[in-house]
Amino acid sequence: DQRELVNSITADMQNILATKMPLYEKEYLVGLETRVEKMLKCLDFQSKHARIVGIHGIGGVGKTTLARAIYNRNRRLFGASSFIENVRKESNSGLIHLQKQLIQDMCEGKDKVEINTPSQATKKIKHIVGLKTVLLVFDDVDDKKQLEALAGDISWFGPGSRIIITTRQVGVLQLAGLQEEAIYMLEALDEEESLQLFNHHAFGDREPGEEYIKLSKSVLSISSGIPLILEVFGSLFRTEKSPEEWNELLKELRLRQHSEVHEKLRICYDRLNDNEKIIFLDIACLLIRKSSEDAIYVWEDQKLSPHLVIKNLQNKSLIKIKNGKFEMHDQIRDMGREIVLKESPPHTGSYSRLWCEEDVIEALTKSQ
Numbered sequence: 001d002q003r004e005l006v007n008s009i010t011a012d013m014q015n016i017l018a019t020k021m022p023l024y025e026k027e028y029l030v031g032l033e034t035r036v037e038k039m040l041k042c043l044d045f046q047s048k049h050a051r052i053v054g055i056h057g058i059g060g061v062g063k064t065t066l067a068r069a070i071y072n073r074n075r076r077l078f079g080a081s082s083f084i085e086n087v088r089k090e091s092n093s094g095l096i097h098l099q100k101q102l103i104q105d106m107c108e109g110k111d112k113v114e115i116n117t118p119s120q121a122t123k124k125i126k127h128i129v130g131l132k133t134v135l136l137v138f139d140d141v142d143d144k145k146q147l148e149a150l151a152g153d154i155s156w157f158g159p160g161s162r163i164i165i166t167t168r169q170v171g172v173l174q175l176a177g178l179q180e181e182a183i184y185m186l187e188a189l190d191e192e193e194s195l196q197l198f199n200h201h202a203f204g205d206r207e208p209g210e211e212y213i214k215l216s217k218s219v220l221s222i223s224s225g226i227p228l229i230l231e232v233f234g235s236l237f238r239t240e241k242s243p244e245e246w247n248e249l250l251k252e253l254r255l256r257q258h259s260e261v262h263e264k265l266r267i268c269y270d271r272l273n274d275n276e277k278i279i280f281l282d283i284a285c286l287l288i289r290k291s292s293e294d295a296i297y298v299w300e301d302q303k304l305s306p307h308l309v310i311k312n313l314q315n316k317s318l319i320k321i322k323n324g325k326f327e328m329h330d331q332i333r334d335m336g337r338e339i340v341l342k343e344s345p346p347h348t349g350s351y352s353r354l355w356c357e358e359d360v361i362e363a364l365t366k367s368q
Contacts, residue, residue, distance in 0.1 A: 028197075028200055029065065029227075030189060030193045030196050030197040030200075030227070031189050031190075031193040032062075032065065032066065032069055035062075035066050035186065036066065036069055036070060036073075038184060039053070039055070039066060039070055039184055040070070042181070042182060042183075042184050043070070043162055043164075045074070045077075045162070047160075048159045048160055049159065049160075050154055050157035050158065050159065050160065050161040050162070050163075051154075051161075051162055051163070051182070052151070052154055052162075052163040052164075052165065052176070052178060052182065053162070053163070053164055053165070053178075053182050053183075053184065054164075054165045054166070054167065054170075054173035054176075054178050054182060054183045054184065055067055055164065055165070055166045055167075055183075055184050055186055056166075056167055056168070056169075056170045056173060056183055056184070056185050056186065057168070057185065057186035057187070058168060058188075058226070058261070059168055059228075059261050059262075059330070059331045060226045060227065060228030060229060060261045060329065060331045061186050061187075061188055061226055061227065061228075062186060062227045062228075063139075063140075063166040063167075063168075063186055064085070064139050064140070064166060065227070066166075066186060067083075067137045067139060067164050067166050068083065068137075070137075070164065071083050071135065071137050071164070074135060074162075075135050077135070078132075078133050078134055078135040078160075078161075078162075079132035079133045079134065080105070080106040080107070080108075080128070080132045080133075080134045080135075081105065081106075081134060081135040081136065082101070082102050082105030082106055082134075082135075082136050082137070083105075083136075083137040083139065084098055084101060084102060084136075084137065084138050084139060084150065085139045085140070086139060086140055086330060087138050087139060087140050087141045087142075087146050087150075088140045088141065088142040088143075088146075089140070089330065091143070091146050094118075095118060095145075095146065095149040095150070096115070096117070096118050096121055098146075098149070098150060099115070099118060099121035099122070099125060099149060099150060100115055100121060102125060102136070102150055103115065103121065103124055103125060103128065106125075106128050106129070106132065106134060107128065118149060121149075122149060122152065125150070125151075125152065125156075126152055126156045129151075129156050129157050129158065129161065130156055130157070130158055131158065132158060132161075133158055133159065133160045133161050134157065134158075134161045134162075134163075135161070135162050135164075136150075136151065136161075136162070136163045136164070137163075137164045137165075137166070138150055138151065138163070138164070138165050138166070139166045140166055140167065140168075140330065141165050141166065141167045141172055142167060142168070142169055142172060143172065144172055144175045144176055147165065147172070147176050151163055154177075170183065170185075187225075188224055188225025188226055189225040189226075189227060189230070190225065191220060191225075193225070194220045194223060194225050194230055195216060195217065195220060197227060197230045197231065197234070198216055198219060198220065198223065198230045198233065198234045199216055199234070200234065201230070201231050201233075201234025201235050201238065201317065202216065202233075202234040202235075202237045202238050203238070204238075211243050212243070212246070215243060215246045215247070215250065218250055219233055219237070219250065219253070221257070222250075222253045222254060222256075222257050222264070223264075226261060228261070228265075228329055228331055228332075229261065229264055229265065231317045232265055232268055232316070232317045232318065232332075233253070234317075235315060235316045235317040236249070236267070236268055236271070236316060237249065238315075239316075252267055253267060261331050262331050262332075262334050262335035262338065263335075265331065265332060265335050266335060266339075268316060268318060269318075269335065269336070269339065272313075272316075275304045275305055275309050276309050276312060276313060278302075278304060279299060279304060279306060279309045279310070279313065280313055280318060280319070280336060281336050281339065281340055282295070282299075283295075283313075283319055283326050283328060283336075284328060284332065284333045284335075284336025284337055284340075285336065285337055285340055287326050288326055288327065288328050288333060289325050289326065289327065290325060290326060291324060291325060292310065292321050292324055292325060292326055293324060295326075296310075318332055319332075
C-alpha cells in the first residue's frame with residue numbers, strides 16, 4: 001500500500017545518503033562506524049512508529065560525537081530536526097530558552113509566534129511534533145524535567161519520528177520509560193582502537209619507534225579507553241621528545257590513574273605557562289561559543305600573546321575554534337571551572353571569574 005511505498009523510498013534514501021554524507025566534521029575518529037551501526041539498530045528507521053532512544057556512558061566516552069554522527073547523516077530524511085547541546089548546563093538558566101531554540105530549529109526560523117512562558121512553549125512543541133516527522137537530539141540530559149519540557153510524551157510525536165537522548169545517568173532514561181532495548185550503553189574504546197587514536201595524536205603521520213610503542217601501551221591503562229583522554233594525552237605526549245621525558249610524564253599520570261576524568265585532565269592544565277592558564281580559564285568560564293576575535297583584542301591589551309597561546313591550546317586539544325567561536329569539551333570546561341572554584345575559599349563570592357547568573361547577582365549585591 002501507499003504507506004509501505006513511502007517507507008521503502010525512505011529506506012532507499014537513507015542508504016544512499018549514508019554512503020555520501022560524512023559522519024562527523026572532526027578529522028580523525030576511531031571506532032565510530034561500528035558504534036553508529038549499533039545505534040541504527042536501536043533507532044530502527046524502518047519502523048513507522050515514533051521512537052525514543054538513549055545513549056548512556058561516562059563523560060568523555062563519545063556520546064555527543066555518536067549522536068552528532070547519527071544526526072548529520074539522517075536529518076535530511078525528516079521534516080524537521082534539532083540538536084540541543086549541553087541541556088544539563090543550559091537548563092541552569094531556565095528551560096524556556098532551550099524550548100525556544102527547539103521551536104526555532106523545527107520551524108527553520110519561520111515561526112514568529114511570541115513565546116513568553118514554558119507552558120506556551122510546551123504547547124507549541126506538542127503542536128509541531130504532531131504535524132511533522134522529526135529527528136531530535138537532546139544532549140547531556142540529567143533530569144527528567146528537562147525531557148518533559150522538551151519532548152513531553154512519545155504520544156505527541158507523529159509516525160516515524162526519532163528522539164535521541166544522551167546522558168551520564170541511566171536512571172534518567174529509565175524514569176522516562178525507556179526499556180533496556182532502547183538504551184545503548186556506549187562502551188570505551190578497546191585496546192587496539194585506543195592505541196590507534198593515541199598514536200595519531202602523539203605521532204601524527206610518523207611511525208613510532210619500538211621503545212615509544214611500548215610506552216604508548218603504558219598510557220592506555222591510564223586512559224581507560226576514553227577518547228577525550230586519549231586525544232588530550234596524545235597531544236600532551238607529542239610535546240615530549242625523549243623516552244626519558246615520556247617516562248617522567250607517565251609517572252605523573254599514574255598518580256591520577258584512579259581519578260575522575262577531569263582530574264586526569266588536570267595534568268594538562270598544570271603544565272601550561274601563566275599566559276596559557278589565564279586564557280584557558282577565561283575560555284572555560286566565559287567564552288565557550290563566543291567570538292574568538294573579540295576576546296583576542298582584550299588579551300592583546302593584557303599582553304598575553306593570545307595568537308600564540310590559542311595555537312598552543314589547540315595543539316594540546318584543550319580548545320577548538322569552529323566558525324570563529326571557541327569550543328571546549330564539557331569535561332575540560334568543568335575541570336577549568338573547578339580550578340577557579342578552588343582558587344577562592346567557599347562562600348566568599350570572590351572568584352576570579354563568574355559564569356552563573358546567581359553568582360553575578362550576588363557579587364553585584366555585595367559590592368553595593
